[in-house]
Amino acid sequence: MKHTTFSIIFFTLFLSACHYSKQWTTVSVNNEFSAAVPSWMNKTDELLPGAPLQYSNRFRSVYFVVIKDKQDTLPPFAEYAARNISVLKNVMQKAQVADSSAAELGGLQGVHSEVMGNMGKEKIFYSHYSLEGRKGYNYQVCVWTRGEERKLRYKDDLNGMLESFKAL
DSSP states (O other), X not given: OHHHHHHHHHHHHHHHHHOOOOOEEEEEETTTEEEEXXXXXXXXXXXXXXXXXXXXXXXXXXXXXXXXXXXXGSOOHHHHHHHHHHHHHHTSEEEEEEEEEEEEETTEEEEEEEEEEEXXXXXXXXXXXXXXXXXXXEEEEEEEEESHHHHHXXXXXXXXXXXXXXXX
C-alpha cells in the first residue's frame, strides 16, 4: 500500500512538473520595441547573433526572434521585404510561400509572410513580418516551429508572440 501511495504521489508531482505556466511576460528592448513571451520560453542569444530579442523552447521546438536592420544600409522597403523571404526560402528545400500580404503590426506597416519547407527530413513553418520602422531602423519579427502538429498545437502562442510586438 505504501508503495502504491508513493507511486501515485510521485506520478502526480511528475505530471505537474511537466506542465507549463500560461503566464506571459512583456519584454522591452532598449525602449525601442516590446513583445510578450510565454513563461515557457527561454531567453537565448544562440538563434541569430546580434538579434536584440531571441527566445526559444527546444523541447517544444518553438522559436521567436526580432531582428533590427539599420535603414540607411538597406534597399528600398519592397526589395528589403522580398530579400527577407528569399533568405528563408533559400535555407529550405521545397520552400513555399503560403501567404504574403501587406500588414500592420505594432504600429508599423510592412509585409506578413507564411513560409514552409523542409530542412532535412523535417517540415519547418515560419510566420514572418518585415516592418518599415521609425527612427532609422526596419524590423523583422519571426516565429517558427518544426512539424505541422506543433504548428497547430502552438498556433495561439505563436500568433500571440507575433501580435504582441509594438514599436515604442
